[in-house]
Amino acid sequence: MKVTVFGIGYVGLVQAAVLAEVGHQVLCVDVNALRVENLKQGIIPIYEPGLTPLVEKHFASGYLNFTTDAAAGVQHGDVQFIAVGTPPDEDGSADLQYVLAVATTIANHMETAKVIIDKSTVPVGTADRVKARIAEVLKARNVVLEFDVVSNPEFLKEGAAVSDCMRPDRIIVGTYDDRPHDLMRELYEPFNRNHDKLIFMDVRSAELTKYAANCMLATKISFMNEMANLAEMLGADIEAVRKGIGSDPRIGYHFIYPGCGYGGSCFPKDVQALIRSSEQLGYTPKILQAVEAVNDKQKYKLPSLVQQHFGNELAGKTIALWGLSFKPNTDDMREASSRVLMETLWQAGAKVQAYDPEAMEETQRIYGVRDDLTLVGTKEAALKGAAALVICTEWQQFRAPDFDLIKAQLQHPVIFDGRNLFEPRRLEARGFTYYAIGRGETVAKAASKQVL
Numbered sequence: 001m002k003v004t005v006f007g008i009g010y011v012g013l014v015q016a017a018v019l020a021e022v023g024h025q026v027l028c029v030d031v032n033a034l035r036v037e038n039l040k041q042g043i044i045p046i047y048e049p050g051l052t053p054l055v056e057k058h059f060a061s062g063y064l065n066f067t068t069d070a071a072a073g074v075q076h077g078d079v080q081f082i083a084v085g086t087p088p089d090e091d092g093s094a095d096l097q098y099v100l101a102v103a104t105t106i107a108n109h110m111e112t113a114k115v116i117i118d119k120s121t122v123p124v125g126t127a128d129r130v131k132a133r134i135a136e137v138l139k140a141r142n143v144v145l146e147f148d149v150v151s152n153p154e155f156l157k158e159g160a161a162v163s164d165c166m167r168p169d170r171i172i173v174g175t176y177d178d179r180p181h182d183l184m185r186e187l188y189e190p191f192n193r194n195h196d197k198l199i200f201m202d203v204r205s206a207e208l209t210k211y212a213a214n215c216m217l218a219t220k221i222s223f224m225n226e227m228a229n230l231a232e233m234l235g236a237d238i239e240a241v242r243k244g245i246g247s248d249p250r251i252g253y254h255f256i257y258p259g260c261g262y263g264g265s266c267f268p269k270d271v272q273a274l275i276r277s278s279e280q281l282g283y284t285p286k287i288l289q290a291v292e293a294v295n296d297k298q299k300y301k302l303p304s305l306v307q308q309h310f311g312n313e314l315a316g317k318t319i320a321l322w323g324l325s326f327k328p329n330t331d332d333m334r335e336a337s338s339r340v341l342m343e344t345l346w347q348a349g350a351k352v353q354a355y356d357p358e359a360m361e362e363t364q365r366i367y368g369v370r371d372d373l374t375l376v377g378t379k380e381a382a383l384k385g386a387a388a389l390v391i392c393t394e395w396q397q398f399r400a401p402d403f404d405l406i407k408a409q410l411q412h413p414v415i416f417d418g419r420n421l422f423e424p425r426r427l428e429a430r431g432f433t434y435y436a437i438g439r440g441e442t443v444a445k446a447a448s449k450q451v452l
């Protein structure tokens with residue numbers, strides 16, 4: 001099938017590469033000319049495991065191509081994906097300007113019937129707006145053409161985006177009527193061989209399904225972070241509690257890891273957008289408000305522990321930081337907890353010496369060159385001369401470090417672990433002061449022997 005994808009970001013590029021892999025002929029359109037040019041030279045704008053070889057393979061095979069020419073894009077595809085950003089507006093609601101701009105572009109250049117598929121995460125009612133915008137432009141052009149608007153939200157996770165798209169758990173398809181069903185089945189048939197993953201519904205339900213999924217996952221995390229904070233005060237260990245509750249199949253082990261707060265381009269923005277949508281309807285979404293408030297506070301957990309530990313002595317100290325990206329296997333720094341940590345430490349006059357396997361270039365792009373930030377090439381180099389180590393992201397390579405080396409390199413054997421990677425007793429036995437999340441006994445002990 002001929003497919004056009006508007007927007008070559010995380011979602012658009014991965015979706016396009018995966019569709020090309022199964023044999024669809026995919027043309028990607030983006031307004032970012034540099035991005036398009038780079039892709040044609042084999043320079044991939046994001047780090048995502050497995051993506052580069054797939055893009056290279058299908059650019060070479062001719063199944064995947066890139067352009068800034070919107071008219072050519074509209075002409076190419078029977079289906080037109082909208083996969084552009086929906087960033088938060090000033091008040092936190094989703095900014096739909098890019099989605100509606102693509103709708104306008106499609107309508108301006110349409111010469112034959114098209115199915116327009118919205119992949120971006122958009123508030124309920126957006127498909128109506130896309131449909132109305134296309135109808136309005138076609139009317140102004142004095143052209144009569146059939147078109148369908150479909151809501152087909154994306155559920156990929158960064159860091160596992162290619163495999164998530166190759167093997168989706170479900171494919172949500174929201175339509176106004178049955179007309180686009182066959183075409184949607186044909187488009188996704190290669191992903192549907194094992195069992196039927198397509199779930200058809202009306203467009204509004206499809207749009208809400210995306211927000212409900214992200215908000216449910218964010219709720220699980222904030223709930224666990226709240227339990228972690230309670231465990232700390234009660235002298236319990238959240239890691240034991242996590243395993244204890246996860247063993248109930250009704251709860252399950254997924255997405256109940258406490259930590260230094262959720263980040264990324266989706267959970268913070270989508271929870272906020274659903275709160276705004278609710279408020280616009282005069283409804284107060286109390287659970288969502290709490291999920292957001294708990295997370296905002298949780299991001300200050302590590303900086304507060306560091307500040308508490310060093311007290312007035314923090315200014316002028318260098319803190320080693322392992323992990324900058326909002327989660328492992330990505331270079332994405334959007335809403336990363338590491339940013340709150342670094343910014344709070346800088347405000348307190350401390351310096352940061354950081355290492356991340358993929359996100360250092362992005363960190364440099366965001367913060368530029370500054371005296372209080374040193375980015376180093378290895379996790380070991382980050383430790384040299386630092387007063388303590390903070391871990392914000394659970395990259396595999398941080399999970400079994402050489403503790404003797406850490407102790408030798410740090411000025412003080414102190415670790416602040418935002419991802420509960422280590423066994424507290426083992427670290428204590430090695431002479432470390434170990435702060436983690438929700439590990440009551442450990443935190444209490446650590447707090448009682450603050451060392452400078």
Ligand SMILES: NC(=O)c1ccc[n+]([C@@H]2O[C@H](COP(=O)([O-])OP(=O)(O)OC[C@H]3O[C@@H](n4cnc5c(N)ncnc54)[C@H](O)[C@@H]3O)[C@@H](O)[C@H]2O)c1
Nearest residue numbers: 007008009010011030031032083084085086098120121154
């Ligand atoms: N990142 C994720 O993990 C993820 C997962 C599921 C859903 N989503 C949703 O998918 C959407 C896209 O997210 P993303 O992370 O891929 O965004 P992104 O910012 O990485 O990429 C968006 C791309 O769209 C391009 N663009 C903007 N206006 C355009 C236009 N008029 N025509 C063509 N291209 C245009 C931009 O130049 C950019 O390359 C958002 O709604 C997001 O919430 C994201």
Ligand SMILES: O=c1ccn([C@@H]2O[C@H](COP(=O)(O)OP(=O)(O)O[C@H]3O[C@H](CO)[C@@H](O)[C@H](O)[C@H]3O)[C@@H](O)[C@H]2O)c(=O)[nH]1
Nearest residue numbers: 154155156157158221255256257259262263264266326327
């Ligand atoms: O038990 C957990 C699981 C995750 N996180 C944090 O939650 C954030 C988001 O993680 P994850 O969901 O793995 O990454 P995303 O790439 O943001 O993916 C989410 O957001 C996407 C965009 O909407 C959706 O498509 C995905 O289904 C949804 O998982 C990260 O900061 C994680 O560290 C936790 O703190 N505890």
